[in-house]
Amino acid sequence: MILGDLVSRLDLRVFTPGLALDRPVLGGYAGDLLSDVIGHGRKGDLWLTIQVHPNVVAVAVLKELAGLVLVNGRVPAPETVGQAARENVPLLGTSLTAFELAGRLHGMGVKGS
Numbered sequence: 001m002i003l004g005d006l007v008s009r010l011d012l013r014v015f016t017p018g019l020a021l022d023r024p025v026l027g028g029y030a031g032d033l034l035s036d037v038i039g040h041g042r043k044g045d046l047w048l049t050i051q052v053h054p055n056v057v058a059v060a061v062l063k064e065l066a067g068l069v070l071v072n073g074r075v076p077a078p079e080t081v082g083q084a085a086r087e088n089v090p091l092l093g094t095s096l097t098a099f100e101l102a103g104r105l106h107g108m109g110v111k112g113s
Contacts, residue, residue: 001024002025003046003066003090006025006110007021009108010094010104011094012093013093014090015084016084016085016090021067023066023090024066025044025046025066025110026043026045026066027044027111027112028102028110028111028112029045029048030047030098030101034051037059038059041059044064044066045066046066046067046068046069047067047068048101048102050071050074052074052080053077053079057084057087057089060087060089061087067090068084069092070092070093070094071096071097072095072098076091076093
């Protein structure tokens with residue numbers, strides 16, 4: 001599955017316009033504890049989280065994630081958007097809960113790590 005397809009099909013908000021959304025999504029990970037994502041997230045995963053601070057971008061870069069989705073209608077801090085743009089990390093959002101979004105992603109063929 002390609003990230004841009006998920007953005008369209010799930011009506012995800014793009015906080016980092018101008019970044020390419022043609023990267024493959026190889027799996028998914030839902031979690032809010034950064035150390036847990038560092039320990040268990042995999043390259044190409046789409047990360048679902050409520051965290052809005054710049055450290056999420058650092059974790060996404062470290063783990064080579066496909067992108068980040070802020071759930072529950074969360075809006076990223078301005079410095080997070082800037083960091084994501086500089087690091088080429090697609091930063092997305094949805095009003096859905098992590099549970100609901102994970103279920104929809106799974107139904108679309110995106111499996112967990």
